[in-house]
Amino acid sequence: MVGKMKDELLHDHNHDGIDRRGFLKCMAWAGTGAFCVIRGGVLSSYSLSRMREMSPKEMAGELSFVQISDSHMGFNKPANPDVAGTLKAAVEKINGLAAAPEFILHTGDISHLSKPEEFDTVDQILKDARPKDVFYVPGEHDVLNDDGKQFLERYGKGSKGAGWYSFDKKGVHFVGLVNVLNLKAGGLGTLGHEQLEWLEDDVKHLKHSTPIVVFAHIPLWSVYPEWGWGTEDSAQALSYLKKFGSVTVLNGHIHQTMQKVEGNVTFHTAASTAFPQPQPGKADSPGPMKVPAEQLRSVLGIEQASAYFGKSNQFKLTERKKKHEEKCVYCSSWSRDDIGNRRPGREREVFRPGAAEARSHGSEDR
Amino acid sequence: MKIDNFSFGPGALTVPVGTMVTWTNRDDIPHTVVSTDGAFKSKVLDTDEKFSFTFAKAGTYPYFCSIHPKMTAKVIVQ
Secondary structure, three states, rough: OOHHHHHOOOOOOOOOOOOOHHHHHHHOOOOOOOOEEEEEEEEEEEEEEHHOOOOOHHOOEEEEEEEEEEOOEOOOOOOOHHHHHHHHHHHHHHHHOOOOOEEEEOOOOOOOOOOHHHHHHHHHHHHHOOOOEEEEEEOHHHHOOOOOOHHHHHHHOOOOOHHHHHHHOOOOEEEEEOOOOEEEEEEEEOOHHHHHHHHHHHHOOOOOOOEEEOOOOOOOOEEEEOOOOOOHHHHHHHHOOOOOOOEEEEEOOOOOOOOEEEEEEEEOOHHHHHHHHOOOOOOOOOOOEEEEHHHHHHOOOOOOHHHHHOOOOOOOHHHHHHHHHHHHHHHHHEEEEEOOOOOOOOOOOOHHHHHHHHHOOOOOOO | OOEOOOOOEEEEEEEEEEEEEEEEEOOOOOOEEEEOOEEEEEEEEEEOOEEEEEEEEEEEEEEEOOOOOOOOEEEOOO
């Protein structure tokens, strides 16, 4: 822990205890993405920020890729005035992986306001990533004002309808779905009849043993309908996937990681590379988690914690450190394990089918 | 009319015929103002951007944000 935290304040150019790297590190979500590896047909997912803890053996499998989400390029409010910087941080983490993943999945909200220059910036940043193939699905922020025409022109080559498509990689069938168009008043995300028919047909010919990975922007499970975090007709889509032994659903939209298992389906949501959103129902609205002006410096002021971590008695809490963690909106959501190490509250965990199912449903349901 | 904290305020606004109503987005996130029955539709409104519509006929006009469809409200024109 000591060694890992040492590098939090490397370049204090303004002598104010703030540097970009420390800033990014304090925000546990910054530069986050998910490293996904498929082993024996089952997908495991790990936060990119925890890859240092993993052995090469854990990272090995038939196929690996990275999911990133919700870059919101163009967003410039206090919750994160440098969304390009945090996306670059994600790319740095991807490029730092021991083995290059096969490709990148971006689960939408590439841009904040669907402006061409926002898409251009993301394209430019992702060009620096070692995986050269990037597969996209749109978020609602990518289809503003034009019902997704621009998105289709940029990213929709070879896709069907409003941009849905499928492809196969090393025996795994990937399906990209669009659930951010034609939203109805009071409703949730929508796939629509045409897309559902296509999906039914797309998977009909596949063997039951084919691992399936479905990705879409808005969760295909009911995370929190009160905030619109779900998809009206997702049950219909999932009914076409019942025959398969291994189905994984990857979503974005809610700017935090979550996972759930229902029968043969494992659901994951990815964090945003731009800004965090509150846990379901834990705030008045799902708006960006803001940093009040008076707290901004303390959020950035990781120097207090890094100075502390540089010392040997790391498990003894000091008042100074406690104060930082209480004030820092990012650190305050972390918890401590029994020997005092800090752990982010909502980090991705290694998925083990039995264990996750027990957590989600309780053993009596199995 | 204010758009704040992922809601329209007030949720029901009563105005006389001929009134111009202006919506201002006070959120950090963009929203739209879209009539459920097609009477009016704003472009996407970023923070502090405004949209106005003049209600020439009496009636009830339900509307929503087409990006966050859980956000609904109505204007009653008398």
